Amino acid sequence: SSSSALNFGAGPAKLPREVLEEVQNELLSYNKSGMSIMEMSHRSPEYSKINTDAQAAIRELLNVPDNYMVLFMQGGGVGGFAAVAMNLINRTGTADYIVTGTWSASAAKEAAKYGKVNIVFPKPEKLGDIPETSTWNLNPDASYLYYCDNETVDGIEFPNMPYNPHDVPIVTDMSSSIMTKKVDVSKFGVIFGGAQKNIGPAGVVFVIIREDLLGKPMDICPSILNFTHIYKANSVHNTPATLSVYIMEKVLQWIKKNGGVEGMEKQSLEKSVFLYKAIENSNGFYSSPIDKKMRSRINVPFRVGGPNGDESLEAKFLEEAEKLRMYQLKGHRTVGGMRASLYNAVTLKEVKLLVEFMEEFQNYTL
Numbered sequence: 001s002s003s004s005a006l007n008f009g010a011g012p013a014k015l016p017r018e019v020l021e022e023v024q025n026e027l028l029s030y031n032k033s034g035m036s037i038m039e040m041s042h043r044s045p046e047y048s049k050i051n052t053d054a055q056a057a058i059r060e061l062l063n064v065p066d067n068y069m070v071l072f073m074q075g076g077g078v079g080g081f082a083a084v085a086m087n088l089i090n091r092t093g094t095a096d097y098i099v100t101g102t103w104s105a106s107a108a109k110e111a112a113k114y115g116k117v118n119i120v121f122p123k124p125e126k127l128g129d130i131p132e133t134s135t136w137n138l139n140p141d142a143s144y145l146y147y148c149d150n151e152t153v154d155g156i157e158f159p160n161m162p163y164n165p166h167d168v169p170i171v172t173d174m175s176s177s178i179m180t181k182k183v184d185v186s187k188f189g190v191i192f193g194g195a196q197k198n199i200g201p202a203g204v205v206f207v208i209i210r211e212d213l214l215g216k217p218m219d220i221c222p223s224i225l226n227f228t229h230i231y232k233a234n235s236v237h238n239t240p241a242t243l244s245v246y247i248m249e250k251v252l253q254w255i256k257k258n259g260g261v262e263g264m265e266k267q268s269l270e271k272s273v274f275l276y277k278a279i280e281n282s283n284g285f286y287s288s289p290i291d292k293k294m295r296s297r298i299n300v301p302f303r304v305g306g307p308n309g310d311e312s313l314e315a316k317f318l319e320e321a322e323k324l325r326m327y328q329l330k331g332h333r334t335v336g337g338m339r340a341s342l343y344n345a346v347t348l349k350e351v352k353l354l355v356e357f358m359e360e361f362q363n364y365t366l
């Protein structure tokens with residue numbers, strides 16, 4: 001049918017309809033070749049152009065300075081956790097990790113296999129609280145300072161750049177926030193993440209890395225995760241996920257056509273403000289577990305029926321939402337409740353429909 005579902009999934013997530021239609025049109029015969037892009041060599045001129053264009057689009061959209069490299073690899077965000085450590089921690093043998101939620105905790109655990117990991121502050125009592133920077137335990141000799149820009153599971157967005165008095169290279173996981181806001185790339189050592197939320201389908205990891213951080217991988221680093229190898233091979237060190245890179249390139253062009261990162265940021269703010277306002281105005285029927293300062297614009301977890309949630313109401317909420325073709329609103333299995341993910345392809349109109357449903361559900365229930 002021509003009317004699609006409303007997809008609030010956390011990833012893989014909604015892709016722009018126009019992009020999917022374009023892919024559909026080209027699927028059997030790419031560029032009049034009589035072959036699908038899936039069937040072509042990753043060394044073909046067709047794929048080389050897609051690879052180059054995707055890199056150029058990321059450079060343009062994020063204003064990437066010349067001394068930064070844009071790489072594509074596989075292994076997902078989790079592969080990136082290991083890759084970051086194996087490529088960078090060798091410089092001093094130790095790294096600082098800021099842990100604010102599920103994914104940064106997982107990254108720190110992974111990195112500890114390859115070097116000494118220093119946790120910058122102990123787990124706060126309340127999720128989403130960040131202690132005073134004066135209490136942070138930062139190591140001036142850290143190879144890098146790591147944080148997760150947006151904790152997808154918990155709905156926590158780091159409010160700005162972390163405190164970094166020793167000017168250590170900053171590494172950030174932007175799996176769920178890339179291209180949803182302007183970033184000053186020159187302030188980072190590495191920005192990486194999976195593409196499958198804001199810029200494409202699953203199967204490709206983007207890495208934006210400052211040139212001087214290349215060339216110091218651990219000996220054990222597998223070549224497929226070796227940033228230096230990948231850079232030297234222009235991201236075709238081995239067979240890439242060609243279909244995923246091809247679709248990602250189209251999503252990047254779609255972002256360019258739709259106001260660029262600035263346009264995405266504006267829309268992201270509108271969508272999240274609209275939804276959080278509805279939560280705030282519900283007299284406690286809906287509630288956000290995260291402190292206002294740290295709330296994510298992108299992944300909005302909320303409980304139904306009180307601050308700790310009423311599980312039977314929540315089940316009913318999901319059931320009723322699905323009747324309206326609103327899907328993937330169930331929170332992560334580790335945190336429960338609901339979660340609405342508002343990635344780039346999700347429109348303000350769709351968020352308004354969700355809020356309309358939330359209001360109706362509350363009125364009907366009370």
Ligand code: PMP
Pocket residue numbers: 011075076077078079103148150151152153173174175176194
């Ligand atoms: N980091 C973040 C912030 C994520 O949201 C995710 C996936 N939800 C990951 C890492 C892990 O990505 P993957 O499943 O591609 O390994």
